[in-house]
Amino acid sequence: MIVVIGAGVSGLSCAWQLRRRGVEAVVLEASARVGGKVLSLDLEPGLMEAGPNTLLADEALWQWLLELGLTPLTPAPGPQRRYVLLHGQYRALPANPAALLAGSYFSWGAKWRLLSEPWRRSTAAEAETVADFFRRRLGEEVLAKAVDPFVGGVFAGDPETLLMAECLPGLAAAEREAGSMALGMWRRWRRGDARRKRMCTLPGGLSSLAQRLARDLDVRLECPAQGLERVDDGWRVLTPQGPLPARAVVLALPAPQAASLLSVCEPEWARACAAVRYAPLTVVATMAADEDLHRPLAGFGALHPAAEGALALGHLMSSRTYPHTAAPGARLVTSFIGGSRQAELAALPDPALLQRLNLELARLFGLRGAPLSQRVVRWPQALPQGTAAMTALRPLAAAASARGLHACSNWLDGVSLPDCLAKGRALADRLAEQALARGASVG
Numbered sequence: 001m002i003v004v005i006g007a008g009v010s011g012l013s014c015a016w017q018l019r020r021r022g023v024e025a026v027v028l029e030a031s032a033r034v035g036g037k038v039l040s041l042d043l044e045p046g047l048m049e050a051g052p053n054t055l056l057a058d059e060a061l062w063q064w065l066l067e068l069g070l071t072p073l074t075p076a077p078g079p080q081r082r083y084v085l086l087h088g089q090y091r092a093l094p095a096n097p098a099a100l101l102a103g104s105y106f107s108w109g110a111k112w113r114l115l116s117e118p119w120r121r122s123t124a125a126e127a128e129t130v131a132d133f134f135r136r137r138l139g140e141e142v143l144a145k146a147v148d149p150f151v152g153g154v155f156a157g158d159p160e161t162l163l164m165a166e167c168l169p170g171l172a173a174a175e176r177e178a179g180s181m182a183l184g185m186w187r188r189w190r191r192g193d194a195r196r197k198r199m200c201t202l203p204g205g206l207s208s209l210a211q212r213l214a215r216d217l218d219v220r221l222e223c224p225a226q227g228l229e230r231v232d233d234g235w236r237v238l239t240p241q242g243p244l245p246a247r248a249v250v251l252a253l254p255a256p257q258a259a260s261l262l263s264v265c266e267p268e269w270a271r272a273c274a275a276v277r278y279a280p281l282t283v284v285a286t287m288a289a290d291e292d293l294h295r296p297l298a299g300f301g302a303l304h305p306a307a308e309g310a311l312a313l314g315h316l317m318s319s320r321t322y323p324h325t326a327a328p329g330a331r332l333v334t335s336f337i338g339g340s341r342q343a344e345l346a347a348l349p350d351p352a353l354l355q356r357l358n359l360e361l362a363r364l365f366g367l368r369g370a371p372l373s374q375r376v377v378r379w380p381q382a383l384p385q386g387t388a389a390m391t392a393l394r395p396l397a398a399a400a401s402a403r404g405l406h407a408c409s410n411w412l413d414g415v416s417l418p419d420c421l422a423k424g425r426a427l428a429d430r431l432a433e434q435a436l437a438r439g440a441s442v443g
Contacts, residue, residue: 001026002431003237003246005225005261008036009417010408011252012213013424019216021432027217028239030224030257034214037382038417040205041285043373045327046319047205048285050377052417053316053334055206058195061418065202068212072200075321080199081299084149085308090297090364093146110141118180127388130167131159137181149303153314155415156279156339156383158306166386197418201322206417228265234404248404248431252424254278254381255411266405269396275389276411279340280347281382284357285318286333287372293331294366296320301334302364311345311360312337330372333361340385350376384411406431 002018004011007029018025037051057065057072065072083090094100100111122136134147143159151159155167164172174184202208220241227238234247251258259273301316316334319326326332335357338346348356354374361367384390390411397407408427410420 001244001246002248002250003028003225003235003244004250004252004408005237006036006252006409007031007034007210007214007219007221008252008409008420009038009210009213010036010410010420010424011250012210012217012219013421014250014252014408014428015217015219015424016213017425017428018432021428023428023432023435025217026244027214027219028223028225028237028244029219029221030253032222034219034221035207035210037379038206038210039377040207041375041377043285043287043332043375045330045372046285046287046332047325048283048332048375048377049201049206049318049325049334050283050285051379052206053201053318054321055200055202055417056197057200057418058197060195061421062198062200065200065209068209070202070209070212072198073203073322073324074198074200075300076323078320079299080321081297083297083299083302084145085302085304085310085364086145088308088363090302092299106145107141110139110145113139114142118182121179124164124172124176127391128164128172129160130162130164133164133168133172133175134159137175144305144307148307149305149314152306152339152341153303153336155386156281156313156336157385158341161340162386163388163391166390199321203324225261228261228405230265230403246404247435248406250406250408250427250431252408254409255384256381258407258409262405266396266400269393269400272389272393272396273411275392277340277385277387277389278381279383279385280338280343281313281379282337282346282348282353283377283379284335284337284354285373285375285377286335286357286361286367287326287330287374288333288361288367289369289372290329290331292368292371293333294368296331296365306341311356313339313342315361315364333365335361338382346378346380383415386415 001024004015004027007027015025015027039050041048082093091105094103094105134143151157175181178184178187223239225237229236235249237244237246255273255276259270262270297317300321303314304310312335314336318334319332408424413423
């Protein structure tokens, strides 16, 4: 039997694939629900995504959703433009090369840096940060106007400290292989490595994916793993319901909890897990009447560079993208506050937070009057930060795998929802192959 510790999407996808491959698995979850930070909540009226707001699915993931009996919902017709706050006003990001050339978002100097990137040769430094990478390839203006808000919105982090190899490994590898980001990505597309992806959600919210996976599994809620003991034929997992023997253990829980669990049996790995830092996020869903939101964005949403000094890292026009998240006559805006550079804002008490947020929504979106409803969800440890501390985990995690302890969580090899789903299934396939090989050798 394999014990999976943690019922987030990484652990659930791993356990589901193990079961599909005929390997017995048990999932232990300390909380009273499955899904981890994938959390869909009912609003009055509407639907809030308190964690990931959308899913970028390649063809394999799309087909898997259909196989599970789930129905992906694509965005509403119309533009899904992305905006960035510049000098207090929203500006649309160029959607294609023609818009880049004709528009005024970037200066002519920045446009030249972007268009001439395939012919620019430069050498990457070891352990290069995201900021240093884009500064070297595209210059300060592109870093400030595009990369900084992207990194703040997607990773809740600081491009000056996050490592390129941890956060955007595909782009770093493309440049390393071809000497250019553009050429490297074009070559990957020619080889078929760059897969087309579709943005989607699910009718009942993304939580329905976790609930669907759990339906087929032995998931034990409010049953935390309290300790790990090495035994001759594998591991013993200590739980409130008694010890569980395990041929292998999958750690699908946040790094701090993993550190606590590993402190006795794997002290060096535990110290490395404890060194991983997380960015806090507070997510607020604001439901407003149509007539009270006078300047809604005709697009997906907007991101805010740190230099703008805004309260939020960004705002999503959630009901513009997915109309089912708001009742007719209402609009849903989802706001993200905090991150590694503004952690103190994530910790503001609800009254102060909502007062400042509503002032920002009035200034940027023309919100008038009180919202129909607002809901606040806090994640003190929202997103692991891809710094050198995370890099230090890799050799330790690889060594532990040989001893039957496997890491499968968002603090290693990708934080996105598709990343977590993919790594869970890939690990399950490796474990199933090992079980098959072990059975063949015994036979």
